[in-house]
Amino acid sequence: MRAPVPEPVPDPGSDRAPDPVRGAPTAAAHLRAVRTLLAGAGVPSPDADARVLLAHVLDRPTLPYPLPESLTASQVAELAAVTDRRVRREPLQHIVGHAPFRHLTLRVAPGVFVPRPETESVAQVAVDDALARGAAGRDALVVDLCCGAGGIALAVATEVPGSRVVAVDLSADAVDLTRSNAAAVGAGHVQVLGGDVRDPGLLAELVGEVDVVVSNPPYIPPDRVPLEPEVRDHDPDLALYGGGADGLDVPRAVVERAAALLRPGGLFVMEHAEVQADAVRALVAATGAFTDVATRADLAGRDRMVTARRLAA
Structure with missing residues (x-):
């Protein structure tokens, strides 16, 4: 049964006072009611999500200030519908159709992994290295393996003028979505390809030529099913589970492709789970192809990525 947006009890003089013209609760009252419903459903960030949902209903990129005095009947109905979807733990990004990633707004869709804020730190490492190469007088060639929505x-x-970027994903839906996002953000020059990182011939034409290989591959072990309904029930298994008992079969393949693609001195950076830091460092070092193998933290201080430099062949 749909969870309706409740009618709050107005407090005289408060932001929940009824609209004096229409006799209906104000937009602020609806916002408070949505927040209460989301909190009751266990949504981790009810205040932020309520604001995004109301902005979506108002067809605004962010919530305006001041809020409108009232909502139209159609807006009230739409707010009830999207709130019901979020109460049922459908991802917020699927409901509004987009997700922020660094300075970009990317279209998202069911069947493709939703970009996460923690991956912005992985992108930063790749951006910084590519910029440094540009400053040294050579445009960077960057490959993103398991690109998802293309973040x-x-x-x-x-962010890196003159860079050449190649994005690869096994999922046809992800390839299509990345191409669409590339066109939308003015990056139509990005080459987006379908391919399997476990294919030893993947990007054979770029072997030994790439400056940066970056990846956020699937890495969840089969016995570590995510607790969050938004992830467990909505992100595709192809983008979540890395294969093998430790979840690292796909990451191992990414490491092997990076070793083949990178030029001497090229940078490898890959996201992983916090508990996998030691194992991922070990598998990178075991190739004998890298030096300066290190774990780096994300913005929350969690060990979430490995970095390394390609040795001379």
Whole structure:
């Protein structure tokens, strides 16, 4: 049964006072009611999500200030519908159709992994290295393996002038979505390809030529099913589970492709789970192809990525 947006009890003189013209609760009252419903459903960020949902209903990129005095009947109905979807733990990004990633707004869709804020730190490492190469007089060639909706690849393409970026994903839906996002953000020059990182011939034409290989691959072990309904029930298994008992089969393949693609001195950066830091460092070092193998933290201080430099062949 749909969870309706409740009618708050107005407090005289408060922001929940009824609209004196229409006799209906104000937009602020609806915002408070949505926040209460989301909190009751266990949504982790009810205040932020309520504001995004109301902005979406108002067809605004962010919530305006001051809020409108009232909502139209159609806006009230739409707010009830999107609130019901969020109460049922459908991802906020699927409901509004987009997700922020660094300075970009990317279209998202069911069947493709939703970009996460923690991956912005991985993108930053790739961007910084590509910029340094540009400053040294050579435009960077960057490959994003397992690109999903294209966040990392498009961040590099739009933040690093002159860079050449290639994005690859096994999912046809992800390839289509990345191409669409590339066109929308003015990065139509990004080459987006379908391909499997486990294919030893993937990007054979770029072997030994790439400056930066960056990846946010699937890495969840089969016995570590995510607790969050938004992830467990909505992100595709292809983008979540890395294969093997440790979840690192796909990351191992990414490491092997990076070793083949990178030029000497090229940078490798890959996201992983916090508990996998030691294992991922070990598998990178075991190739014998890298030096300066290190774990780096994300913005929350969690060990979430490995970096390394390609040795001379």
